[in-house]
Amino acid sequence: MDQKELAALHAEAEAELKKIPGVVGVGYGLKEVGGKTTDQIAFRVYVKEKRKPEDLNPADVIPKEYKGIPTDVVLIIQTKPLHCEDLSQHSPLIGGISITNFKADNSGQIGVGTLGCFATLNGVSGPENVVLLSNNHVLASNNAVNGDTVYQPRHIESGGVISPDGTQERRNPIGKIHNIGQQAVYSYAYPSETAQDYYLDCAIAKLDICISSWCNTNCGVSYKNEIRSLNIAGNSRLEDVVRVAQSDLSGGDYVVHKVGRRTSKTTGKVIDTIAIDAAGGRFMLIEATQPDCNGTLQFSAEGDSGSAVVNAQxxxxxxxxxxxxxxxARSAACHIHPVMAYLSITPITTANPPVGPAGQTLNDVEGIFTGINHTTEVRERFLNTRKGAEIYQQILDHRQEVIALVNHRRPVTVAWHRSKGPTFLAHFVNNARDPAHLIPFEVEGITRDQMIRRMAEVLTQHGSAALQQVINRYFDEVMGFINSFDNLHEFVQQFEVALPADELTTRSAFTEETADVK
Structure with missing residues (x-):
């Protein structure tokens, strides 16, 4: 039978067998004998409890086969969430690494899971369309909500206990939760098939990618279409997206891999394409076929939640x-197509690369910083102060006008270049990325204060009344500190200490990052 015929027969079998009391749903996969998985295809009939045939009415006994395909009575899967820590920071970001929202539960424990892969938001142009994909129970742990920050921290060991480094300078913020997602069933129909309830545990966070129209470089995080140590025949990229259908189990083992923070790369096979959970949601049931790096026969462990499941191609x-x-030895995974439909995303693969400015962060090309990028970290710290949040909001309000003037009003463009604006900006950007790169006080005979004075003058002459007002309001304050530092990270630290404790604030009001603000 082809897939369409097989899916129709499966739906028919489920409709009939669910008429039997105690049957929750019907999967399609490999039959088990004595707790061991065989190679025989079967309709896997999920029940909450097994009962002996002699204890049942004859009409309530599940038949040994349905239209020539054997049945296998199995208990519904009781899944457990997977949480744990990662050890390393990564730049550029890749799949299979640790992420957390740094929110703690009542006992002070922080939930940490795995970054699965990257995707683009359907209908949204770059660079603000790139998201990371993981589980809802990872991104939303401890009551996180849309707009909360997601981090990719380093981890430290103390007394034999490994935990995320919670110091502000080492948290490594990488984006914000964009769609908190769900842990529930979702109705989805594959082409030519009837809609079914699929179990989804998924969520996405928008990456903090910041492409400047002034310096044409990424001042935020970089990423790659790559999964850490996946290495299938030397290839660690995602090539495409595909469904695991009932018909795929007819040709022998359907091999899959995953890379998670806790157990790294593991290998298994799909033993049920349509396993059933207690709520009736469908999912993939996977069984490990090789020991993990610790010698344990398991496909996943705590900390691996959110990992991408990848086939042999x-x-x-x-x-x-x-x-x-x-x-x-067994693990549960959501089918990817219902996840894509629910979140309205397209995974980034070789077959579906991102277009536009965000795509350049996939490549190690000139102008793309490939070390640990500290830009988002220093911005986060700056916005955690009252004055920083206030100044940043003014930048948001006027950035488009300033960009238009610099790019299209000739007197402003000339002043920007003669004042060495692009060079100064490049040094500020490089220092934000890498604290070891110091910002010079003078470029080719032009000092910082000369550059600021000239740009304030020309923007006041050619800008709107609102822009003139904000320049006049902050000019003296900016001139008072513009020559007081050569490192943004040290400057922000002084800025934090200088403010009274009651003036510190969160950046919850400023959750949307912009592409052109430095």
């Missing part, structure tokens, strides 16, 4: 979200 097929509480 480097194609994305699912999103890992849990493990079988009764069998550590």
């Amino acid at each position: 480097n194609r994305l097929v699912g999103l890992l979200y849990g493990g079988d509480a009764s069998n550590p």
Whole structure:
């Protein structure tokens, strides 16, 4: 049978077998005998509890086959969330690494999971369309909401305990939660098939990519279409997206891999394409076929939640979200297409690369910083002060006008270049990325205060009344500190200390990052 015929027969079998009391749903996968998985295809009939045939009415006994395909009575899967820590910071960002929102529960524990892969928001242009994909129970842990910051921190060991480094300078903010997602069923129909309830545990966060029209470089985070240590025949990229359908199990083992923070790369096979959970949601059930790096036969462990599930051809097929509480060798994954439909995203793969400015961060080309990028970190600290948040809001309000004047009003353009504005800006950008790169006080005979004075003068002459007002308001304050530092990171630290404690604020009012602000 082809996939369409097989899906129709599966739906028919489920409709009939669910008429039997106690049947929750019907999967399609490999039959188990004595707790061991065989190579025989079967309709896997999920029940909450198994009962002996002699204890049932004859009409309530599940038949041994349905239209020539064997049945297998199995208990519904009781999954457990996967949480844990990662050890390293990564730049550019890749799949298979640790992420957290740094929110703690009542006992002070911080939830940490895995960055699965990257995707673009459907219908949104770059660079503000690139998101990371993970689980809802990872990004939303401890009551996080849309707009909260996601971090990719380093981890430290103390007394044999490994934990994320919570110091502000080492948290490494990388983006903000864009769609908190869900842990629930979602109705989805594959082409030519009836809609079914699929279980989804998914969420996305928008990466803090910041492409400047002034210096044409990325001042935010960089990323790659790559999964850490995936290395399938030397290839660690995602090549495409594909479904694991019932018909895919007819040709032998369907091999899959995942890379998570806790157990790194593991290998397994799909033993049920349509496993059923207690709520009736469908998911993929995977069984490990090789020991993990610790020698344990398991496909996943705590900390691996959110990992991308990839087949032997480097194609994305699912999103890992849990493990079988009764069998550590088995794990649960969402089918990827319902996830894509629910979140309205397209995974970034070789077949579907991003277009526009954000795409350049995929490549190690000139102008793209590839070390640990501290830009978002220093911006986060700046916005955590009252004055920083106030100044940043003024930048947001007037940035488009300033950019238009610099790019299209000739007197402003000439003043910008003669005042060495592009060079000064490049040094500020490089220092924000790398604290070891110091900002000069003078460029080719032009001092910082000369540059500021000239630009304030020309922008006041050619700008709007609102821009003139804000320049006049902040000019003396800016001139008072513009020559007091050569490192933004040290300057922000002084700025934090200088403010009274009651003037510190969160940046919750400023959750949308912009592409042209430095």
